[in-house]
Amino acid sequence: MSPHTQLKRSIRISAALAAVGALALSGCSGGQGATTLDKDAKVTITMWSGQTDEAQDYIKKLASEFEDEHPNVTIDLSAGASSTEQLLQKLSAGFAGNSYPDISYAFGAWASQLEASGRTLDITDQVSEPDVKWDEFSEAARATVQPTGEKTIGFPAIVDNLSLIYNKTLFDKAGLDYPDESWDWSDFREAAKKLTDPASNTYGYGYSVSGSEETTWQFWPHLWQNGGSILTDDQSKAAFDSDAGVTALTFLQDMAVTDKSVYLDQTDTKFGQLFASDRIGMITSGPWQLYDLKAAGTDYGVTVLPGTDGDHQTVSGPDIWALFDHKDKNREYWAYQFIEWLTSAEQDVRWNVAIGNLPLRSSEVSSDAFAKQAAEYPGLDVMAANNENAVKARPTVPGYVNLSEAIGGAISSVLQGQGDPADALKAAAEKSNKKLGASK
Structure with a gap:
């Protein structure tokens, strides 16, 4: 590679x-x-x-x-x-x-x-x-x-796809079992809390808050696993501001704001570097990350994304x-x-x-x-086998770039403690619909 x-x-x-x-x-x-x-x-x-x-x-x-x-x-x-x-x-x-x-x-x-x-x-x-x-x-x-x-x-x-990559050094230090395909999001959240150590600036999880597509596509598996959709069936309007979307974003907000177990990355690249240097316990990333981890000598493992009711959908x-x-x-x-x-x-x-x-x-x-x-x-x-969990494609409609920017900004604000998930997603959907050509 x-x-x-x-x-x-x-x-x-x-x-x-x-x-x-x-x-x-x-x-x-x-x-x-x-x-x-x-x-x-x-x-x-x-x-x-x-x-x-x-x-x-x-x-x-x-x-x-x-x-x-x-x-x-x-x-x-x-x-x-x-x-x-x-x-x-x-x-x-x-x-x-x-x-x-x-x-x-x-x-x-x-x-x-x-x-x-x-x-x-x-x-x-x-x-x-x-x-x-x-x-x-x-x-x-x-x-x-x-x-x-x-x-x-x-x-x-x-x-490609997003899989869960975990730092074995930090898991061993915390005395935690490694994640596997039996994990749900509650297992993930609990592990992230236990891996977090403010004294050493160590975090359980890393997430982009740049507002870019990195921020957005990390969110889609949460939405899909909760039964949500990005767009309506006719692809004319945003549908992510549903109960499923609010549940997904609230979960991430709880981790970031309440638990303070998430490293909030403004750059899209820093969280990978910190994971490689044993400062973050888990990241969701893809095959491109493995070259850097090998070069850094990081002791890591890979498994599917945590699931919801056995649903381990990922994004590709x-x-x-x-x-x-x-x-x-x-x-x-x-x-x-x-x-x-x-x-x-x-x-x-x-x-x-x-x-x-x-x-x-x-x-x-x-x-x-x-x-x-x-x-x-x-x-x-593991990542190759995880392609079986890539069952939905991101939209390729002309307005997707604007939709991505709108929801990316909403996610970033909420994870940084600025705003309510439901209100933020509703506002993002309204912005998206204007660019998708939907009626106001």
């Missing part, structure tokens, strides 16, 4: 969300390619990988192998932009100028905007074929490439390979064939798993390649 792998996941997501508004709707492509499929015709497909360094090298090697197997196919591969965040702006410009790729890496947060552009392919029929093994992808990953539920615009590219932030329509049957066919091949279990272990990401498919968890990575980074196997 390399330090650039997945970067800092929440920071990437926040930057991506900020870029979502850049995508303008465009008309249909002005060009017309092959109207009937000729599998033997020479064809060039363009791919923007969104990757650099080690990850890009792996994909280049795999693309070359695919070309060797299919001599009539050329894959014009590039990163596409100097950073993944800039791909959205470049895609928007490409749509306007009829100069866009056949395949592009994309943050899941962009999915609705990409579908609404009118430029994506719909591969729903293809992925329903048994040989594709579509059900090997997590529910959250599948939902992300099906943003409206009407079309499938690509394949999952990277998956899948990225996607989006496929685009150039009105050319040959390009369409081979772009699909390459991405289906790239995301197969056999190839995925050779790039996603090889650079330290979680496997895309459930069948890869038992592979030798993943077993090797999990041995090097303890807990990676």
Whole structure:
């Protein structure tokens, strides 16, 4: 696992969300390619990988192998932009100028905007074929490439989730049993209180109060496990200001304000550093955290999130390979064939798993390649299995960035002792609805 792998996941997501508004709707492509499929015709497909360094090298090697197997196919591969965040702006410009790729890496947060552009392919029929093994992808990953539920615009590219990471040194010092899948939130709260030591500035838990997407997505599992929803069924209004939302936020408020067992991080990154140096007992984070913990020599363990009535739902932030329509049957066919091949279990272990990401498919968890990575980074196997608890996708509606900012600010204020959970969530919902286009 390399330090650039997945970067800092929440920071990437926040930057991506900020870029979502850049995508303008465009008309249909002005060009017309092959109207009937000729599998033997020479064809060039363009791919923007969104990757650099080690990850890009792996994909280049795999693309070359695919070309060797299919001599009539050329894959014009590039990163596409100097950073993944800039791909959205470049895609928007490409749509306007009829100069866009056949395949592009994309943050899941962009999915609705990409579908609404009118430029994506719909591969729903293809992925329903048994040989594709579509059900090997997590529910959250599948939902992300099906943003409206009407079309499938690509394949999952990277998956992750939030798991509970605990500091064994602090648990041993406090004489506490390590957390496991039997834990509920009351077990979690009690442990956090016992791990907290004001004299040594040691806290039981760390939580972001920056108001960013880090603040927000840490909250969604609490909401979902209590039976709540982010949006109404028609995705037109915020629904997080429900009894379930108030219960979830009140729980965190009790820990932060009453128990004073939570380190409130204004930076999004400090709580990970303090955990690594044995100053925080538990954090909820993902696979990107394990590289730093190994480098620091931290004695840690990983388990699923504490549950509510046996529900251990987590949140995932899948990225996607989006496929685009150039009105050319040959390009369409081979772009699909390459991405289906790239995301197969056999190839995925050779790039996603090889650079330290979680496997895309459930069948890869038992592979030798993943077993090797999990041995090097303890807990990676638990995080992979935890993808089964990623059963809901975060919304990709255009107003989500504003919703995230509104509820992130509300959570931050409440955890810092400023405001009532019900009032704060109601105000955040009202702000969100204005941007979601809902009536006042």
